[in-house]
Amino acid sequence: MKEKKERKIAKKALYFEVIDFLLEDIKSGQYPPGSKLPSEDQLAREFSVSRVTLREALRVLEDDGVIIRRHATGTFVLDKKAVPVQTLSSIVSTSTIFKRVGLKDRFIKIEMKKTAANSRIAEKLRIPAGEEIWEVERIWTIGEKPAVYSFDFFPASFVPAGDEDKLNYYMHSLYHFLTEVCGQISDEGDCSFKPIISDKHLAAILQVKTASPLMYIETIDLNKSKQPILYCRSYYIPELCEFQAHRHRDETETYAKLNNVL
Numbered sequence: 577m578k579e580k581k582e583r584k585i586a587k588k589a590l591y592f593e594v595i596d597f598l599l600e601d602i603k604s605g606q607y608p609p610g611s612k613l614p615s616e617d618q619l620a621r622e623f624s625v626s627r628v629t630l631r632e633a634l635r636v637l638e639d640d641g642v643i644i645r646r647h648a649t650g651t652f653v654l655d656k657k658a659v660p661v662q663t664l665s666s667i668v669s670t671s672t673i674f675k676r677v678g679l680k681d682r683f684i685k686i687e688m689k690k691t692a693a694n695s696r697i698a699e700k701l702r703i704p705a706g707e708e709i710w711e712v713e714r715i716w717t718i719g720e721k722p723a724v725y726s727f728d729f730f731p732a733s734f735v736p737a738g739d740e741d742k743l744n745y746y747m748h749s750l751y752h753f754l755t756e757v758c759g760q761i762s763d764e765g766d767c768s769f770k771p772i773i774s775d776k777h778l779a780a781i782l783q784v785k786t787a788s789p790l791m792y793i794e795t796i797d798l799n800k801s802k803q804p805i806l807y808c809r810s811y812y813i814p815e816l817c818e819f820q821a822h823r824h825r826d827e828t829e830t831y832a833k834l835n836n837v838l
Contacts, residue, residue, distance in 0.1 A: 594623050594633035602653055609655035641815030644719040667762050669749040685715040686747050690732055697729050700796055700807040708732035718816050722782045726810040734758040760805040762797040769793040
């Protein structure tokens with residue numbers, strides 16, 4: 577019988593120790609939710625580590641949704657009470673969701689174009705394939721970190737002649753544009769959502785690792801005439817957002833009598 581070779585557990589990377597210390601300070605209340613951490617220089621001196629090591633620790637904590645780094649402002653402990661809540665049972669703009677928790681909605685990318693509807697989008701909007709639509713692509717951020725990546729589509733025929741330029745002023749809320757400029761009010765709609773894994777493209781856009789978990793939400797909004805007016809596909813980083821839905825008992829549900837229950 578061969579003797580087993582002695583195996584030694586290598587000491588964990590130094591930045592993990594920094595993570596442990598920072599988590600301890602956060603849990604103890606030294607750095608409460610919403611508070612600002614000391615500068616990178618101060619923290620590096622406190623833990624006697626290089627700024628490279630410290631930044632790696634901060635990167636992991638940010639990826640885990642513990643802290644958030646804001647350009648030219650500093651690093652803050654993420655306040656879970658200030659996490660945007662996407663209420664899946666209500667029709668509300670992303671801009672409003674952000675404002676409700678005191679966050680400023682910012683974009684790092686906005687692109688819009690008039691194009692021909694492909695078969696999938698045409699089916700969702702119940703229009704002929706090839707009909708002109710507006711496509712709006714946006715990346716919303718919390719601090720400096722991408723949080724939501726969305727595509728919105730609506731028929732170009734909704735926009736009154738001469739009012740297309742007004743779309744530039746409504747990038748924070750397409751609902752307001754459709755209501756105030758196009759006279760299309762979202763009255764009800766359908767929503768579906770599912771967890772997905774990011775591919776290389778989504779990972780690059782949202783600045784996460786490939787195969788990271790994302791929440792995919794697809795919505796179709798209807799006016800009072802039950803006509804689709806807006807089709808949206810959105811990708812959310814789960815730890816930066818919260819999702820809620822109101823539940824009620826389905827009246828068609830049947831329940832077995834106690835004497836029939838095995």
